[in-house]
Amino acid sequence: MIPIKLYLVLSGVLFVIGTSGVLVRKNVLVMLMSVEIMLNAVNLAFVSFARYMMLPKGQVYVFFSITVAAAEVIVGLAIIISIFHKKESMDVDDMNVLKG
Amino acid sequence: MNSTLLNSVLFVVLFPVFGSLFVGIAGKWLKKPLAGIIASCSVGLSFVISVFTFFSLIKLPPDLRFFDKVFFQWVPVGHFLVNFGFYVDPLSLLMIMVVSSVSFVIHLYSIGYMKDEEHFSRYFSYLNLFVASMLLLVLADNFLLLFMGWEGVGLCSYLLIGFWFHKKSAADAGRKAFIINRIGDFGFLLGILLIYHTFKSLNYNVVFSNAPLILSHGSGIATAITLLLFMGAVGKSAQLPLYVWLPDAMEGPTPVSALIHAATMVTAGVYMVARTHVLYQLSPVSMGVVAFVGIITAFYSASIGMVQFDIKRILAYSTISQLGYMFLGVGVAAYSAGIFHLMSHAFFKALLFLCAGSIMHASAGETDLRKLSGLRKYLPVTFWTMVIGALSLSGFPGTAGFFSKDDILAHAYVTPYYGKFLWGLGIITAALTSFYIFRMIFIVFWGDKQKESHPHESPKIMTFPLIILALLAIIGGYVGLPESNLIHRFLSPVFLGTAVLSSNVELKTIMVSLVFSLGGIATAWYFYLVNPSLPESMKKKAAGLYKLLLNKYFVDEIYERIFVLPGRKLSSFFADVFDAKYIDGAVNETGKWIKTNSEQWRKIHTGYLRNYALIILIGGILLLGFLMTKIH
Numbered sequence: 001m002i003p004i005k006l007y008l009v010l011s012g013v014l015f016v017i018g019t020s021g022v023l024v025r026k027n028v029l030v031m032l033m034s035v036e037i038m039l040n041a042v043n044l045a046f047v048s049f050a051r052y053m054m055l056p057k058g059q060v061y062v063f064f065s066i067t068v069a070a071a072e073v074i075v076g077l078a079i080i081i082s083i084f085h086k087k088e089s090m091d092v093d094d095m096n097v098l099k100g
Numbered sequence: 101m102n103s104t105l106l107n108s109v110l111f112v113v114l115f116p117v118f119g120s121l122f123v124g125i126a127g128k129w130l131k132k133p134l135a136g137i138i139a140s141c142s143v144g145l146s147f148v149i150s151v152f153t154f155f156s157l158i159k160l161p162p163d164l165r166f167f168d169k170v171f172f173q174w175v176p177v178g179h180f181l182v183n184f185g186f187y188v189d190p191l192s193l194l195m196i197m198v199v200s201s202v203s204f205v206i207h208l209y210s211i212g213y214m215k216d217e218e219h220f221s222r223y224f225s226y227l228n229l230f231v232a233s234m235l236l237l238v239l240a241d242n243f244l245l246l247f248m249g250w251e252g253v254g255l256c257s258y259l260l261i262g263f264w265f266h267k268k269s270a271a272d273a274g275r276k277a278f279i280i281n282r283i284g285d286f287g288f289l290l291g292i293l294l295i296y297h298t299f300k301s302l303n304y305n306v307v308f309s310n311a312p313l314i315l316s317h318g319s320g321i322a323t324a325i326t327l328l329l330f331m332g333a334v335g336k337s338a339q340l341p342l343y344v345w346l347p348d349a350m351e352g353p354t355p356v357s358a359l360i361h362a363a364t365m366v367t368a369g370v371y372m373v374a375r376t377h378v379l380y381q382l383s384p385v386s387m388g389v390v391a392f393v394g395i396i397t398a399f400y401s402a403s404i405g406m407v408q409f410d411i412k413r414i415l416a417y418s419t420i421s422q423l424g425y426m427f428l429g430v431g432v433a434a435y436s437a438g439i440f441h442l443m444s445h446a447f448f449k450a451l452l453f454l455c456a457g458s459i460m461h462a463s464a465g466e467t468d469l470r471k472l473s474g475l476r477k478y479l480p481v482t483f484w485t486m487v488i489g490a491l492s493l494s495g496f497p498g499t500a501g502f503f504s505k506d507d508i509l510a511h512a513y514v515t516p517y518y519g520k521f522l523w524g525l526g527i528i529t530a531a532l533t534s535f536y537i538f539r540m541i542f543i544v545f546w547g548d549k550q551k552e553s554h555p556h557e558s559p560k561i562m563t564f565p566l567i568i569l570a571l572l573a574i575i576g577g578y579v580g581l582p583e584s585n586l587i588h589r590f591l592s593p594v595f596l597g598t599a600v601l602s603s604n605v606e607l608k609t610i611m612v613s614l615v616f617s618l619g620g621i622a623t624a625w626y627f628y629l630v631n632p633s634l635p636e637s638m639k640k641k642a643a644g645l646y647k648l649l650l651n652k653y654f655v656d657e658i659y660e661r662i663f664v665l666p667g668r669k670l671s672s673f674f675a676d677v678f679d680a681k682y683i684d685g686a687v688n689e690t691g692k693w694i695k696t697n698s699e700q701w702r703k704i705h706t707g708y709l710r711n712y713a714l715i716i717l718i719g720g721i722l723l724l725g726f727l728m729t730k731i732h
Contacts (some may be wrong), residue, residue, distance in 0.1 A: 022710070023713055024710070031709075092708070092709040092710065093708060096706075097707070098705055099707025
């Protein structure tokens with residue numbers, strides 16, 4: 001059996017990849033994808049713990065999480081599309097109306 | 101009395117409420133007479149219920165004729181509990197019968213009088229709301245509900261005085277009435293609060309049964325409560341010094357003057373004093389104040405009425421004067437006499453006002469005595485009914501006013517303190533009263549017709565109410581004949597332990613006042629029919645006095661100088677200086693301060709998404725770190 005440590009390492013690596021994607025990329029679409037990677041890193045950690053502690057609850061939570069993520073992606077994509085219609089651009093640096 | 105009938109008393113108030121709502125909301129789609137007919141019917145139904153209740157009440161023995169019917173808890177706040185309940189007893193029943201009957205005939209009259217009015221249904225909606233408030237005022241079983249009715253009638257009075265609000269004088273008169281009533285109501289409300297403070301309840305039964313136990317005779321609190329309550333009555337019932345709104349209230353439609361500013365609302369103060377007589381009995385000072393304010397107002401406004409030229413204003417001053425009589429009555433502990441005069445006054449004064457309306461109807465809205473004359477032949481019904489009303493007002497033998505006014509004067513005569521003075525001034529006022537009302541009658545109906553005018557009698561819907569009221573103005577008095585005196589006997593359970601008269605005294609005072617009031621009529625006859633040049637020469641001889649009376653003792657001008665102008669100055673200081681400089685200044689300065697100080701802080705909002713994301717990440721890590729230190 002693969003020890004839980006390895007799963008957690010994988011989860012951590014995925015999370016860091018996602019986070020740095022969000023922080024350094026300029027393309028909104030890619031940023032959204034990075035957010036998804038972060039989410040899935042957390043899901044992985046969740047399932048691993050559930051399996052390790054033999055608690056099915058954790059796995060059920062992951063299903064919820066996936067469902068919510070799907071809904072969230074739809075909303076996110078819709079926002080990105082409408083922004084694209086307006087700005088003709090995918091660059092986050094063009095979206096700076098909040099600049100003080 | 102069975103409980104169904106007692107429950108149905110609620111509908112006495114509810115019918116006019118429904119009528120008001122229905123006519124007010126659906127009025128746009130109702131054809132013209134229909135709105136008036138619906139409104140009249142709702143008041144008519146109230147009258148029918150009152151009469152049924154009356155007949156089942158008199159079947160009971162006199163000391164069981166008291167019911168406090170609670171419908172629901174109205175204001176339950178902690179220990180403070182006020183019920184929505186009606187107090188059904190001889191006094192309130194007599195009042196609702198008078199109010200609903202007079203209201204009914206005036207509603208009928210209004211259908212004819214207001215037929216060319218554009219806002220016909222609005223008028224009837226207000227009128228119905230007024231009747232509902234007045235009935236609520238009379239039926240209330242506690243002071244708060246009384247106050248609600250009290251304010252309701254005040255509101256309707258304001259709305260109806262200013263009914264033709266596009267006319268500036270009408271809008272001003274409405275405001276004047278409302279503001280002056282506020283002054284009185286301020287005292288009234290303080291009185292109610294003091295009652296609650298003293299008795300821990302506002303319910304009539306609780307207050308009246310505890311009053312002799314808690315308050316000693318002549319105690320300061322009893323005097324304070326009753327004087328504060330009387331302050332409200334002074335405002336609502338137009339007594340000195342708060343009477344100035346009533347003459348101006350004649351700007352409203354004439355049936356409104358008849359109903360609200362003569363027959364019903366203005367008598368609310370008298371009713372209130374009679375209702376709370378248990379408290380007034382405890383304070384001889386307050387009783388004296390009530391009697392003196394009453395008689396001085398009666399004399400004062402009768403003297404003004406003698407020289408005015410506007411028929412509606414003469415009637416308004418007459419109303420103030422007659423209300424003074426009523427207060428004299430309740431002030432000398434002759435409560436049932438005061439209520440009796442309230443009733444007969446409601447009939448004959450409503451009649452006189454409706455006759456004035458009929459005269460206006462006949463002569464294109466003219467109310468100036470100098471432009472009216474010789475209408476006797478053209479308006480036969482109006483003429484005869486108005487003469488009956490005038491006779492009743494001046495206390496001609498056999499009319500309602502004769503019995504009720506003399507009832508009051510006889511009681512004043514036997515009052516131990518200053519009784520002869522009160523009585524003497526009352527007698528003189530009676531002479532002035534018959535003089536001014538017959539001056540009006542002789543000028544309007546005798547003499548030659550004005551050349552260009554084409555006077556015509558009013559339609560049946562308007563003359564019919566005149567005839568009914570004329571009958572009531574005569575037979576209304578026979579409930580109070582000196583010997584049998586049904587009305588005293590009916591009301592006596594309410595006013596336990598009040599003065600009883602010997603018929604000997606009553607006969608004596610009646611003879612004297614009869615001489616005075618007939619003398620007044622004769623003088624008017626001599627001045628205006630026999631020797632018409634006499635008034636002119638009198639005017640010249642007593643020019644100063646005449647000017648004083650014609651200008652109503654310059655009271656309006658004095659009030660203007662003392663209260664209105666300083667009030668305006670103070671308001672304009674607050675509006676133009678205080679508000680503009682300090683209030684606005686404070687707001688503007690705060691805004692400016694925030695703007696200058698936020699210059700540096702706005703720079704942290706870079707507008708770059710990744711900056712925000714980084715801050716969130718750092719925040720998340722810090723939070724996580726903090727939680728991990730807590731775990732161990």
